[in-house]
């Protein structure tokens with residue numbers, strides 16, 4: 408079969424690889440009908456995630472048709488159309504029982520990404536996300552093996568196009584969890600750092616939850632304009648405003664927002680020193696977005712961090728966070744926890760995640776998809792790849808009244 412494979416920094420290729428086969432009784436093999444490129448894939452693409460091997464198949468946002476089922480699979484049957492969460496979870500362990508699916512103790516034979524790990528077990532395995540996370544082949548492919556098929560797959564009712572539901576696999580629950588972690592509710596003020604797909608899904612979710620005022624910060628005018636038009640967010644362009652937190656403080660009665668959402672993560676731009684130090688491996692992450700988030704948030708507020716961080720940050724300003732009495736919530740998304748409810752919101756027309764898609768490409772064009780998304784060319788917000796070519800349903804009408 409064809410699949411998008413890793414060969415090194417900025418070197419991904421569509422290769423022929425062996426077809427996946429059932430390995431465990433509760434596995435399925437899925438025929439992929441739609442898959443997307445995530446900002447998390449860009450960390451891999453830029454060579455920033457250790458534990459990648461040549462030939463590894465990427466992709467953790469995907470859906471399709473159940474092609475083969477192991478004999479222990481009860482939840483789905485051949486022919487079902489399902490969306491797969493990016494987190495592989497057993498459904499039975501200490502953490503799964505608490506619906507902390509991303510912390511599942513039973514699915515990651517890799518070491519995980521904690522540096523000071525002691526003997527802590529690794530969190531959940533992830534599709535297409537390096538051997539730190541289990542070395543599972545990803546879904547930017549014609550077929551993919553899905554383990555734990557009695558826990559992850561969500562059956563999609565007829566009448567919904569693939570692109571309406573594809574983002575249930577990752578970025579929609581991620582944006583939603585970010586807003587929930589930020590305790591966003593009616594009347595909330597929120598600052599979202601990063602207007603990429605996760606920031607946009609956080610904006611949609613914040614609106615759904617009743618936020619009154621949303622600031623959104625990025626360097627790309629076209630992403631900011633979209634957030635303004637679609638979610639009524641107040642855009643702040645990093646190229647025009649040197650210190651967005653200062654502006655936010657001025658616009659919120661010199662208090663700051665109730666919650667800040669860092670939808671940027673460890674490759675945040677803006678600190679030349681941290682970028683150089685990170686390249687020299689003297690610094691684990693850029694703290695630029697996180698420092699801005701701390702500065703923009705009111706006393707007693709919340710910092711919610713869906714953006715991925717790795718290792719340490721020297722310039723964290725923990726004392727400022729202490730003085731303000733801030734709460735921090737973060738981590739990989741417990742996707743399975745939110746998927747059923749978010750599907751209902753999509754069915755009700757209250758969430759329309761597909762409106763962020765700009766590029767409908769075939770799997771054969773995946774390399775171009777990575778280039779365009781990584782460089783933010785062609786006003787790219789989100790790339791969807793379709794094995795076999797773009798589908799007619801791709802051109803769903805946009806409705807700006809809905810989120």
Ligand SMILES: NC(=O)c1ccc[n+]([C@@H]2O[C@H](COP(=O)([O-])OP(=O)(O)OC[C@H]3O[C@@H](n4cnc5c(N)ncnc54)[C@H](O)[C@@H]3O)[C@@H](O)[C@H]2O)c1
Nearest residue numbers: 446447601603604605671672675676713714715738739740
């Ligand atoms: N927690 C999870 O489970 C989870 C799931 C999906 C994605 N993620 C992470 O979320 C982050 C965002 O993903 P995405 O798909 O939106 O990626 P993306 O790269 O498309 O978006 C990031 C955006 O942040 C902007 N940005 C860069 N530096 C900034 C700064 N200093 N201040 C404000 N904005 C800045 C960029 O211009 C870009 O538009 C990534 O780190 C990704 O790995 C986490």
Ligand SMILES: [Zn+2]
Nearest residue numbers: 445446447577
């Ligand atoms: Zn992702």
Ligand SMILES: [Zn+2]
Nearest residue numbers: 497500503511
């Ligand atoms: Zn588990």
